[in-house]
Amino acid sequence: MQHPAILKQDIKYWSAVGAAYAVSGTLMACLLTPLAAVAIGACAIAATAGIYKHLLPRAIKDETAESRLVQRGEKLRGMLDRLIARAGYKKDVSLYTRKAPTTSAWSMLDLIIADEALVRVLDDDEMEAVLGHELSHVMGREASQKVTLLCTPIVASAGVGILSVFNAVAGQGAPSLPVAAGLSLAAVFATEAIFAYALRTREYRADARSALLTGRPGKLVSALTKVTSIDQNGLSAVDAMFHGIPVPLEPEEKPLQRLLSHHPTLRQRVAALEKLM
Numbered sequence: 001m002q003h004p005a006i007l008k009q010d011i012k013y014w015s016a017v018g019a020a021y022a023v024s025g026t027l028m029a030c031l032l033t034p035l036a037a038v039a040i041g042a043c044a045i046a047a048t049a050g051i052y053k054h055l056l057p058r059a060i061k062d063e064t065a066e067s068r069l070v071q072r073g074e075k076l077r078g079m080l081d082r083l084i085a086r087a088g089y090k091k092d093v094s095l096y097t098r099k100a101p102t103t104s105a106w107s108m109l110d111l112i113i114a115d116e117a118l119v120r121v122l123d124d125d126e127m128e129a130v131l132g133h134e135l136s137h138v139m140g141r142e143a144s145q146k147v148t149l150l151c152t153p154i155v156a157s158a159g160v161g162i163l164s165v166f167n168a169v170a171g172q173g174a175p176s177l178p179v180a181a182g183l184s185l186a187a188v189f190a191t192e193a194i195f196a197y198a199l200r201t202r203e204y205r206a207d208a209r210s211a212l213l214t215g216r217p218g219k220l221v222s223a224l225t226k227v228t229s230i231d232q233n234g235l236s237a238v239d240a241m242f243h244g245i246p247v248p249l250e251p252e253e254k255p256l257q258r259l260l261s262h263h264p265t266l267r268q269r270v271a272a273l274e275k276l277m
């Protein structure tokens with residue numbers, strides 16, 4: 001559950017990622033042989049998967065090792081264990097709190113991480129609702145799916161590059177730089193939009209599963225509403241990565257922003273939860 005305010009860092013981060021994909025696709029289209037393009041595409045995918053599955057969880061464990069919420073740590077752990085039992089989930093799930101001014105919670109593989117500020121702001125029932133939401137992400141093995149999704153823009157961009165190079169080999173001439181850049185950008189944009197849509201679907205599903213596990217959809221609504229009302233600044237690059245494209249408070253944001261948002265808006269999520277009440 002991430003803070004839905006408009007965060008400039010997120011925009012910068014995802015613009016940089018998109019630009020990097022597009023530039024790599026363009027370079028592949030103009031400069032490389034098909035074999036080299038395939039090799040570079042494969043390395044990019046392996047690197048993304050490696051960072052997401054190994055380096056980031058380790059960094060988070062290191063970062064959170066120092067952070068202990070003495071008064072409520074045990075309570076939160078008990079809450080999560082009850083939710084896991086209720087869900088009939090058989091694997092271990094670790095719970096960490098993180099010293100951070102932001103009020104987010106997220107999950108990665110078998111980890112659930114909650115910012116201390118979030119724990120401070122929410123009451124027990126609201127925290128249970130948030131843990132239910134994150135547990136749903138863990139149970140859905142969504143971290144692995146997210147890696148796959150993260151790779152789609154790379155694949156699309158590389159695909160444009162590879163296709164262009166094959167064209168050149170077939171004697172149709174290498175594409176001009178603007179054509180290759182345009183194709184790569186279009187491929188990255190299209191796959192980013194699909195990626196964002198898939199992530200939004202997962203958010204609705206996690207909200208619904210949390211409501212089912214806790215029996216109190218209203219508590220998730222109040223948690224989301226509370227968090228939304230808090231202004232946050234100064235996110236690190238890692239924070240920004242997890243926050244994804246910012247989710248505006250109101251549904252009447254710009255169409256492009258809506259297309260690329262990784263989370264539904266507060267209003268959309270509340271409307272979906274109200275149907276479960």
Ligand SMILES: [Zn+2]
Nearest residue numbers: 001137203206
């Ligand atoms: Zn979520």
